[in-house]
Amino acid sequence: MPADSAPTGADERLKTEPFLARLMKRPELGAIAGVVLVTVFFLIVADPAMFTLAGVLNFLSPAAQLGILAIGAAMLMVGGEFDLSVGSMVAFAGLVFGACVVTFGMPLILAIPLTLAFAALCGAFNGQIVLKTGLPSFIVTLAFLFIYRGLSLVGLKWATDGSTQLRGVRDAVEGDVLAPLFSGDAFPGLFVMLAEAGLIDTFKNGMPKVQGIPVEILWFIAVALVATYILLKTAAGNWIFASGGDATAASNSGVPVRRVKLTLFMFTAACAALVAIITVLDSGSTDARRGFQKEFEAIIAAVIGGCLLTGGYGSAIGAFFGAIIFGMVLIGLTYTNIDQDWYLVFLGGMLLIAVLFNNMIRKRVTGER
Amino acid sequence: MNTRTTHEPILHMENIEKHFGNVIALAGVSFDVAPGECHCLLGDNGAGKSTFIKTMSGVHKPTAGSIHFQGRPMSFDSPRDAMEAGIATVYQDLAMIPLMSVARNFFMGREPTVGWGPLKRFDTETANRVTMEEMRRLGINLRGPDQAVGTLSGGERQTVAIARAVYFGAKVLILDEPTSALGVRQTANVLATIDKVRKQGVAVVFITHNVRHAMAVGDRFTVLNRGKTLGTAQRGQITPDELQDLMAGGQEMAELEGSLGGTV
Numbered sequence: 001m002p003a004d005s006a007p008t009g010a011d012e013r014l015k016t017e018p019f020l021a022r023l024m025k026r027p028e029l030g031a032i033a034g035v036v037l038v039t040v041f042f043l044i045v046a047d048p049a050m051f052t053l054a055g056v057l058n059f060l061s062p063a064a065q066l067g068i069l070a071i072g073a074a075m076l077m078v079g080g081e082f083d084l085s086v087g088s089m090v091a092f093a094g095l096v097f098g099a100c101v102v103t104f105g106m107p108l109i110l111a112i113p114l115t116l117a118f119a120a121l122c123g124a125f126n127g128q129i130v131l132k133t134g135l136p137s138f139i140v141t142l143a144f145l146f147i148y149r150g151l152s153l154v155g156l157k158w159a160t161d162g163s164t165q166l167r168g169v170r171d172a173v174e175g176d177v178l179a180p181l182f183s184g185d186a187f188p189g190l191f192v193m194l195a196e197a198g199l200i201d202t203f204k205n206g207m208p209k210v211q212g213i214p215v216e217i218l219w220f221i222a223v224a225l226v227a228t229y230i231l232l233k234t235a236a237g238n239w240i241f242a243s244g245g246d247a248t249a250a251s252n253s254g255v256p257v258r259r260v261k262l263t264l265f266m267f268t269a270a271c272a273a274l275v276a277i278i279t280v281l282d283s284g285s286t287d288a289r290r291g292f293q294k295e296f297e298a299i300i301a302a303v304i305g306g307c308l309l310t311g312g313y314g315s316a317i318g319a320f321f322g323a324i325i326f327g328m329v330l331i332g333l334t335y336t337n338i339d340q341d342w343y344l345v346f347l348g349g350m351l352l353i354a355v356l357f358n359n360m361i362r363k364r365v366t367g368e369r
Numbered sequence: 370m371n372t373r374t375t376h377e378p379i380l381h382m383e384n385i386e387k388h389f390g391n392v393i394a395l396a397g398v399s400f401d402v403a404p405g406e407c408h409c410l411l412g413d414n415g416a417g418k419s420t421f422i423k424t425m426s427g428v429h430k431p432t433a434g435s436i437h438f439q440g441r442p443m444s445f446d447s448p449r450d451a452m453e454a455g456i457a458t459v460y461q462d463l464a465m466i467p468l469m470s471v472a473r474n475f476f477m478g479r480e481p482t483v484g485w486g487p488l489k490r491f492d493t494e495t496a497n498r499v500t501m502e503e504m505r506r507l508g509i510n511l512r513g514p515d516q517a518v519g520t521l522s523g524g525e526r527q528t529v530a531i532a533r534a535v536y537f538g539a540k541v542l543i544l545d546e547p548t549s550a551l552g553v554r555q556t557a558n559v560l561a562t563i564d565k566v567r568k569q570g571v572a573v574v575f576i577t578h579n580v581r582h583a584m585a586v587g588d589r590f591t592v593l594n595r596g597k598t599l600g601t602a603q604r605g606q607i608t609p610d611e612l613q614d615l616m617a618g619g620q621e622m623a624e625l626e627g628s629l630g631g632t633v
């Protein structure tokens with residue numbers, strides 16, 4: 001739509017804020033700064049192999065698995081709620097998926113939608129309890145952290161006659177047309193071509209050392225893009241910010257707050273199910289311990305990504321970078337002489353810094369002193 | 370200057386009663402407001418002002434009495450009903466979200482969209498442009514449409530809320546004590562905003578317990594006391610002191626009978 005009004009002096013005010021000042025107000029700023037810092041750190045102390053193509057993909061894979069959860073968590077946090085059950089949901093959805101594929105012999109075209117729908121249903125159940133009772137989602141989903149984990153253990157033993165692992169997924173999906181979408185490496189042909197052109201490292205026999213991009217990385221990027229698009233470019237995104245910022249004010253202004261929150265709970269659980277599907281296909285088995293404590297890492301990544309614990313503010317791109325920081329440190333430490341258990345110290349430290357930083361940003365955005 | 374409009378009232382409330390259990394909050398209040406008019410509702414705390422406007426805006430159903438809107442009897446089931454009919458209320462808490470930008474707040478719940486199907490997206494360009502235009506019209510120059518509402522002063526926030534209500538087609542704009550928490554300059558801004566909105570032809574119901582604020586913009590003044598009207602006076606027919614005394618409990622009522630047109 002062309003602007004019909006004649007330019008007036010006041011219009012210039014639109015552009016007076018310098019680019020840097022605008023950047024300083026973006027919620028994902030902290031996470032991007034974090035990525036830069038961590039990269040510089042490992043460039044100095046780590047074996048240079050970390051930043052070869054193979055090394056980068058090596059830390060992006062775990063980052064992607066965490067990141068898909070973190071983006072779900074971030075969306076929900078912007079909407080003003082928590083879900084502490086996503087880690088357990090990974091195991092629970094993994095059990096459902098494994099049972100569909102192995103026990104009932106379903107093709108992926110049935111098993112995948114069924115698993116996603118089942119998880120969304122669990123998410124809706126979480127959400128309904130939170131919305132109906134008005135209890136904090138923190139407590140309700142903490143209960144489900146234990147319930148889903150317990151159900152996964154019991155269910156797996158029941159499905160396998162006493163084991164907490166269900167094997168045989170790889171055989172069951174052998175030759176399934178959908179399998180390459182959710183497991184293995186993407187674009188193998190491209191990487192062979194790159195190897196032949198001498199653009200990437202090869203083994204002695206001329207095959208590329210890296211056979212493709214692990215599919216979870218592509219899913220990670222796709223989920224981040226979709227979530228960012230929804231948050232920043234759609235009406236629903238405005239509803240999410242509003243619902244998390246002040247549910248009463250949003251509701252008074254006509255935002256369907258309950259529907260928004262319910263959908264977010266479903267989305268978060270579906271993200272957990274996606275991670276479950278990818279990891280189960282990847283390892284060929286499902287395990288009741290899968291996703292253990294991932295809810296905390298996901299929330300930390302979301303907070304590093306700029307989400308406020310009070311809701312109404314945050315970013316999916318921020319959570320994306322937050323998860324990459326995790327992957328870099330987790331894997332990066334193996335390229336150094338540093339004791340790996342520093343990872344936990346790092347985790348807590350990062351969380352603390354991020355919360356302090358976010359608080360500062362929030363004050364800057366609201367002009368609060 | 371006589372600003373009493375010659376328009377027919379757009380909203381007419383007749384003998385409104387509202388009981389909460391044993392509490393009689395309103396004991397028969399009549400009131401009307403015309404397009405382009407600012408009708409002030411005054412009264413001490415607990416007089417029933419908020420309860421009265423809540424029957425106007427669909428929050429409460431009156432226990433007795435009738436409401437005519439644009440000449441037809443009306444009964445609103447919810448604030449949404451009233452809002453859709455064109456009766457908007459700006460509450461003290463303003464229904465605004467400090468962390469969100471002015472433009473996002475302005476269109477919250479009523480976002481303009483472009484595109485189709487899954488590619489239907491929030492038309493930020495339109496939202497930004499309209500927000501800047503509407504705010505400028507009411508004399509507020511934002512730094513930008515993405516400025517967070519939290520960075521605005523109390524008076525500017527009131528103006529955003531008023532601008533939003535008017536933009537979305539409010540024919541009757543109800544303001545419940547918009548100036549009570551504001552400093553002098555902020556108050557002046559809000560009063561100026563009320564004046565501009567009235568000149569656009571909106572019927573304004575302005576609740577306050579500050580006589581000077583009422584006198585600054587009001588065309589008519591109705592005083593509530595313990596759920597009853599003490600009468601309605603037109604601008605120019607009552608002095609601030611008389612209005613003040615009336616609010617203070619009506620000791621001077623006898624003296625005022627004449628000036629209030631015998632409605633006491």
Ligand SMILES: Nc1ncnc2c1ncn2[C@@H]1O[C@H](COP(=O)(O)OP(=O)(O)O)[C@@H](O)[C@H]1O
Pocket residue numbers: 389392393394412413414415416417418419420421
């Ligand atoms: N929901 C309610 N339930 C019971 N009593 C109420 C309710 N709302 C208002 N009241 C009573 O009605 C009277 C008028 O209140 P209100 O309209 O808020 O006065 P004002 O806005 O003029 O200060 C008060 O005595 C108040 O306690």
Ligand SMILES: [Mg+2]
Pocket residue numbers: 418419420
């Ligand atoms: Mg009141």
